[in-house]
């Protein structure tokens with residue numbers, strides 16, 4: 001359910017439960033003063049009631065169906081193109097290297113691929129030493145992540161659009177004139 005920088009995203013899980021994400025764009029809280037409330041389900045529920053008050057009561061009814069409480073989950077992303085300074089004998093994999101929004105469901109897949117590529121490089125006779133192996137791994141992951149971060153940013157802009165479901169509907173209907181995202185082509 002998509003609408004105006006907001007969404008309800010429901011995901012059926014293997015155990016038959018349904019996880020619901022109530023998503024919205026929010027300005028960053030530069031002082032992190034809201035941090036203390038992140039773990040307060042009552043506060044989060046109040047925020048959701050306020051943010052989604054204009055939505056249909058039928059949809060808002062999902063909020064009353066939640067039987068596990070609410071978790072506040074700010075999402076962040078690295079820039080599409082990263083440049084790392086070299087550090088001898090040290091590198092990063094997974095979210096530490098390239099945290100991104102989850103809208104393509106690729107975060108942990110990329111992390112696992114990092115692990116595979118790094119161990120392959122470290123055990124390969126191709127590289128003269130550990131640092132050469134790390135350099136090869138980093139060149140590969142940073143190039144790969146440009147595409148992955150761009151893809152999830154695009155999916156995020158489609159799902160959390162100021163035009164509500166307009167961009168997604170235009171894509172489904174093939175209406176190219178309305179397939180811009182946030183004013184961008």
Ligand SMILES: Cc1cc2nc3c(=O)[nH]c(=O)nc-3n(C[C@H](O)[C@H](O)[C@H](O)COP(=O)(O)OP(=O)(O)OC[C@H]3O[C@@H](n4cnc5c(N)ncnc54)[C@H](O)[C@@H]3O)c2cc1C
Nearest residue numbers: 073075093094095096101102104105106107108109110111
């Ligand atoms: C809502 C949501 C949905 C997602 N859905 C998908 C999906 O469908 N498919 C997919 O592939 N990915 C998905 N992801 C992304 C995926 O969850 C992450 O990419 C993945 O968990 C990253 O794994 P990681 O081990 O790199 O980091 P993390 O899972 O963050 O693990 C890091 C660990 O280090 C610990 N830690 C931090 N600091 C310290 C410290 N100083 N000392 C010791 N320990 C420390 C943390 O507590 C944590 O346990 C989703 C993410 C979110 C937020």
